[in-house]
Amino acid sequence: MPHPRQISADQVLAAALELLESEGPDALSLRALAARMGVRAPSLYHYFPDKSALEAALIEQGSAFLFEELAAQLQAIPEATPTQRLRTLASAYLNFARTRPRLYTFLMQQAPGSGYSPAGKQLWNLLLVTLCEHTGIPDDTSRAVALWSFLHGFVALELAGRFGNSGPLDAFELGLAPFLQPASHLRSKGGLPF
Amino acid sequence: MPHPRQISADQVLAAALELLESEGPDALSLRALAARMGVRAPSLYHYFPDKSALEAALIEQGSAFLFEELAAQLQAIPEATPTQRLRTLASAYLNFARTRPRLYTFLMQQAPGSGYSPAGKQLWNLLLVTLCEHTGIPDDTSRAVALWSFLHGFVALELAGRFGNSGPLDAFELGLAPFLQPASHLRSKGGLPF
């Protein structure tokens, strides 16, 4: 046989992830991707019906990657208080985005497509649960959205190069502080935020 | 004369802004832009040396547009307290992004290029001054970065369709609340944030 099996769907996704991170989203073409795998572009159609399907799978896998990274950081500190866990989550989020800036940007700039995303749901749930365990409020959805907004906003602006060389780390701590307040302070307000 | 002057640099930018908002950034090609102006693509090179120069000018003008919108909203309430002004600024920011989602995304996803951006500086200064007048802290840079992070993050996630139909407006108020706290509360902490 002149052409034995050389690649797999997972290998395609792994190579796509590498290509995306090293060359940017515009360089994520089927030709370039195939070339990186030592194969020709049409071969990829054996594993994905078209490019958008490949992209969707890439987003799903990238989201799962992010989730696993955050979960791993939390599992590394089993004795931590809920507040420490929340701070760790925030740090891990920032760290992931800094380590894989183009992947992070790629993940966030696309809506979760038509179908629903298991990895996206896991991610959101991790954030929500970690926050709720800190605040002690059962379904603290709005606060979780606010926290996510801050985290994403900080990360996105930093990755886009909007922060000068003025220390943005101060700002990260400052913006995070209200979410890290002791839970008692939040509940004593009786419904009023902060 | 078979070919009298038909367009100007400003008209090109205005048409580009329309095209960007209505068709998205991928549709912003020189051919499509020229077609929209009733002209051929090569004519555009008489006003901009290349596409990237046109994009840079578009970003600059779009940023100025955003700045003017925010400034106008603030000038409309000359009697307002600093806190009211800050809240108005946040609302106007959110409103601009919702009204011109693709322009906003386009503006934010690009670094300010090589040179510096007067409009970008005006924008940042307006945010910084409005916040500082509220907190009473002279150079509250870090807090301004944190506020910008939250505003941009909320807007970006909303525009990317990451918020379900669960009320994101609550989250906006909740995330904004720490920044709107009475100034006395901020200063009484003696350096400690919040």
Add this chain to the structure above:
DNA sequence: GTCTATAGGGTGATAGAC
């Protein structure tokens, strides 16, 4: 399962006529 060949489209940019 991978290949070659190709269809059919897009893009930015330039030369030179008028």
Add this chain to the structure above:
DNA sequence: GTCTATCACCCTATAGAC
């Protein structure tokens, strides 16, 4: 100042050989 014509490149996707 705008045009036509064109270069040189990129892309996704399919047909059909092996």
